[in-house]
Amino acid sequence: MLLKSLLQVSTGFQCSNMMTALPSSFLDRLLSAALMDDPEIRLFVLQILISFIDRHGNRHKFQTISTISDISVLKLKVDKCSRQDTVFMKKHSQQLYRHMYLTCKEENNARPHYEALYALLALISIELANEEVVVDLIRLVLAMQDLAQVNEDNLPLYGRCALYALGAAYLNLISQLTTVPAFCQHIHEVIEMRQKEAPYLLPEGVFTEKPRLSRNLDCLGPEILFRQSKISEVLGGSGYNSDRLSTPYIPQLTDEDRLSKRKSIGETISLQVEVESRNSPEREERAPPEEITYETLKKAIVDSVAVEEQERERRRQVVEKFQKAPFEEIAAHCGARATLLQSKLNQIFEITIRPPPSPSGTITAAYGQPQSHSIPVYEMKFPDLCVY
Template sequence: MSGGCCGCVAALKPRYKRLVDNIFPANPQDGLVKNNMEKLTFYALSSRPEKLDRIGQYLEQKLTADINRHRFEFVFIAMEALDQLLVSCHAHSLNLFVESYLKMVQKLLECQEPDLQITATNSFVKFSNIEEDAPSYHRRYDFFVSKFSSMCHSGEQFGKEMKQKIRGAGLRGIQGVVRKTISDELQVNIWEQVHMDKIVPSLLFNMQDTKSTGADIESPKDEDDPAHLAEVVFRDLVCRASYGNIRCVLVPILVHLDNHRAWVPTDFAVRVFKIVMYSVQSQYGYLVIQLLLSHLDKHVKDDPQIKTSILTVLFEAVLISAGGSIGPSVLEVFNNLLRHLRISVDNKGKNQAQYSAEVKFQDAIVNTIGEFANNLPDYQKIEIMMFVMGKFPQFADEEIGGHMDQQLQINLLKTLLKATTKYKTVIMSNAFPPEFLHPLLRMSLMEDAGMRITVQDILHTLIDRHGNTKKLKRIELCGNIAVLELSVEKCSRQDILFMKKSGMQFYWHILENLQLESNRVDNLEALYCTMGLLAVEMGGDDIIVDLFRLALDIQGLATGTTLPLTHRCALHAMVAAYLNLISQLVTCQQAFEYVQSVIELRKFRAQHLLPDFAYNRTNRPQSLSELEKSELYPKTDQVKEEWLFEQSLLTTHLASTGLDVSRLGTPFTQKPYSGDNMDPTMSASDIGSINIEMESVDGSPSMARRRYSGVEEITVESLKKMLSEENTEDKEESERRRREVVNTFRTAPFEEIVAKSEAKSNHFHNKLNEILDFVSNTCVKETPVDGMSSEPGDTPFGMQFPDLFVY
């Protein structure tokens, strides 16, 4: 078909060359000569494999010449022929042919004409779909990766349509290279940093470009839209990544986001990582999270906005990967996040905007930790809670840390609350291991009223197994508790054991809590809720008696305290509501009737001692002066005997239902760690209660006295000693104490000894904090504003010290 001169020369050519020559038409517009192409294909298929290689070489020569002479029509025809040969020839015979084929593709890609580049890419994509079974040892794709990546960015000067085509071609080319190399061990390792540093940014660059090419939002599924295509390729890439090379993909992503400042706003980063999380093989999800965490470390000193964004991304990633989010180093993850929290808290304060950004960041951390905790198995959740607890700045530092630490504490408490809401309590003793319960209860006595509520909230979520919290949130008198629709389950033996061991601590802390003057209505309600939940969740026979005792103690507290009038009324009202609740829970008709009768009495005479009044927020006086002027509260703070709940009557009523009421006679005045009636001098709160006994004439009713008689001698003695010798450690004293301890272990019930020894194992520091706390409490007591105090609280200061030395 060639021209006259060539015709005669053609006869001298080998057959394959003639066949190749024949596929080109005389006039390039006519396109590939189909008949002759079939002949060529048939020849290539039927003859020996090396013929195909020769055909390839010859075609390559022709193509090169055509390119040089800018006869692009012929180039397209040659490519078409190549494609057909590739597709139709057997895979095993392709090896050498592919070499010349790839050279041709490269040659086209080296041209400046976009059409040639696109044709080459399309052909390459077809090639990449062919599975070769013969290994190719020395094929290199470096140039292709480089060129395709370059194409992903180029085309700006050719107008929108061409730009889309070129970029699309680049993306498909990348996909082809990835597909071609990834499955073949012998191929160049596409996961090498050199390649990934080109591929990943190219994909992201196009994905990010959605907005700029945003004119065609109406067709987001458009196959040719580079943004869409890039996403597909990106998914494909990520889902092929194995453990060893997931990092290679992720690091360039992070670098790209940094370089393009794409963290803020978060949308794009979140989108990218959502794709990553959904595409990545789920067992490697935690690697993504680890990398994000370490990336957060890199940005420690950066704008909190960026950090918040990274955390948001992290949060979304954790949401998606759920169970697999943490990986092997659980504590590391939490430690890291908590460290950032700490840094952020320390950072704040440059200006308002900065501050609010940091606060946002802190919230994001808290949420993320919560989400992490959510994905842990339950036993680890408790571990994490304890871990978070361990991060609380020690109380001793409070003076120095000041506001900063408070901020941190608030955040940590929020974190803790987040973590606990995800925890499903089954057995109390698992939810409250002593190492967790003790510090938590200690924190319940913190100065900040808001934080105390959070602690109570934590307790609520942990104690409540049946969703009763909401029903007990309000302090009110229910004639019939069926209205509340509490769901009560019979309390298990383990829980009763737990309460026997740790109940005392709950009670004591509740009592201490109620004495704080900074309490607001919310605090009291939260405490009431805790008490209510204890009754509902663990109201076994023995325990419920303890709770009656607790109520009576609160009453005793309310009568013999220097708290402001409103507080006292609130306490009385709370006792009424609580007794009303538990007497119904225990289904003791007489006790319930008795409680009702006292309430009725109050309704007529002492409205201010009932919840409807005391917890009515509308009649809270805002200030002390207002309180004095207020008509609502009685002028005298006299509380008549008949308005109070009488212990002896309750005892009789409860005894009639067969409960063991012996414990009802003894108030809980011990500090929890002593846990033992035999050794009252060891207890700070004991000392406080003795003071009440001695100084307040019309103080608490007889119940305190009973216990008192047994130990009075010792107390007075020790009091004297403390007053006279103050700080010195007294040998005699310790000797005597030792005797007592021995005695205790001989006579006390086993459970108490266990509780005691467990408590003792606590760190000395706990002790110190306890005492400091108590001191601050008595400080509050000491300075009553209305001057009604009849109770000197000064002695406890002197008496604290022996406690110090006991441990």
């Protein structure tokens, strides 16, 4: 529900500075949900990122994946990458690339996931790209092609074909944005070859109601694959970093990436919501509910980080105390708690086990002292009005 609300708010949010809109504490929490097992949650995260990054209304132009021969028909609105955007990408680009790459490896991805990934790649290229970002995005997409080709993760057939098609669509787009003739020619030649021999590797054959798939993905010829060496050569001649282009992209996995699959969404983004009863007498006197904005949602997620850190510190102190404290101190601490618990139990037993008062009052015991005595229910005399 939190991600749904955040998506709704981010759709109308006008972001002027990415560093302010997506600070580290917030972006870390958001991206951690991108690695969940639930495909709906992963899709929400991708759509939220798209909403934040798109500042010129271009996202609807990338709702469908295709290899457009001339992207001028899209009438894209492109501005020069600002200094703030450059700082943001220097700080967070590798984190974004890593999560996009790991999202591609999910077995239960569907068509909307690949369309969202394509839109995210395209919008980063338009909104936040400089020469270094373009080089890294090309390396990332080529790594996705290798992921489908080697298939070490045993992806389903549709997933492999979708990665090939996604790579073709993005490289077709970025080649026209960079306007390097030799680069455009190589991409165009591979796409033409796929149209003749392997239409199941193009978005027009995969992202349709009835996908055209083929099981012969382990015997693909080099002529229908985008070659990293060729791309490095043609872009290097135009001033791009050829050494970096020729280096395959390999994500640096963190402990969070390895453990995130075991987390639940409740552990990743925890919010405590206080729900008041509709029958509360104070309901009419309450102040009107606060308007939910992007800032309140961001604050709620960031605040949960501090709560978790406090809980983690408290647990650490408890463990450290039992590891280092003397035995006598631990025994005294546990004994005091046991004594307190026993006294509470005694009070409860005294209240619950105490015999009910006798309706006949008190009687005199053998030694002449007044003594409470309980009469069995079947011997009690009740007034006529109480008897049915």
